Amino acid sequence: MPPGQYDAHNSFPVLSAEVTPELAAADWTFRIDGLVASPRAWTWDDAHALPASTYEGPIHCVTSWSKLSTRFTGVSVDDFLRAVGPLPAATHVVAYAHTGYTTNLALDDLVDGKAWIAFDYEGEPLTAAHGGPARLLVPHLYFWKSAKWIAGLRLVDRDEPGFWERNGYHHRGDPWAEERYAGD
Numbered sequence: 001m002p003p004g005q006y007d008a009h010n011s012f013p014v015l016s017a018e019v020t021p022e023l024a025a026a027d028w029t030f031r032i033d034g035l036v037a038s039p040r041a042w043t044w045d046d047a048h049a050l051p052a053s054t055y056e057g058p059i060h061c062v063t064s065w066s067k068l069s070t071r072f073t074g075v076s077v078d079d080f081l082r083a084v085g086p087l088p089a090a091t092h093v094v095a096y097a098h099t100g101y102t103t104n105l106a107l108d109d110l111v112d113g114k115a116w117i118a119f120d121y122e123g124e125p126l127t128a129a130h131g132g133p134a135r136l137l138v139p140h141l142y143f144w145k146s147a148k149w150i151a152g153l154r155l156v157d158r159d160e161p162g163f164w165e166r167n168g169y170h171h172r173g174d175p176w177a178e179e180r181y182a183g184d
């Protein structure tokens with residue numbers, strides 16, 4: 001367990017800055033643009049044509065709850081990135097939600113099997129409150145990086161703070177280093 005965290009066991013708290021949107025799977029789209037060779041968008045069916053990939057392990061919220069055992073299924077971010085071809089200048093990513101929520105990540109934190117676009121939690125479709133129909137999942141970083149109702153990734157050449165990062169939270173958010181607030 002990372003320092004300062006406790007196991008929430010069977011509870012799965014909901015933390016949302018926005019009102020939960022009513023977003024049908026048929027209306028969901030996911031886009032990757034910015035510093036890529038060929039920007040593109042996926043529908044629900046397009047995304048489900050990609051290989052399924054499962055994450056099993058912990059998640060860590062900066063408010064100090066963790067869940068040591070979770071299982072999410074979706075598609076690896078690697079498979080989406082392969083289709084667009086990130087340009088060498090791309091170092092960072094702005095993840096944005098259908099609601100307008102944003103969060104920044106280093107591109108390195110989204111590649112090599114470390115991040116997913118998740119559709120299912122514990123074998124059931126993600127509930128709307130937990131980001132359904134689809135959320136970003138970056139479980140090695142604090143959970144605010146895992147944008148619910150994910151709409152897209154914009155590849156950029158500098159680290160631009162997102163919603164919580166502009167409000168005092170750390171740019172990276174590594175739970176093992178307790179990167180909770182700017183300056184930690």
Ligand SMILES: Nc1nc2c(c(=O)[nH]1)N[C@H]1C(S)=C(S)[C@@H](COP(=O)(O)O)O[C@H]1N2
Binds near residue numbers: 097099145
């Ligand atoms: N769109 C969006 N994504 C979001 C948030 C949010 O407010 N809006 N909150 C973040 C925070 S602070 C956390 S801890 C997790 C909470 O996910 P959960 O509600 O499924 O537990 O979602 C993250 N993703």
Ligand SMILES: [Mo]
Binds near residue numbers: 061062063
């Ligand atoms: Mo959070």
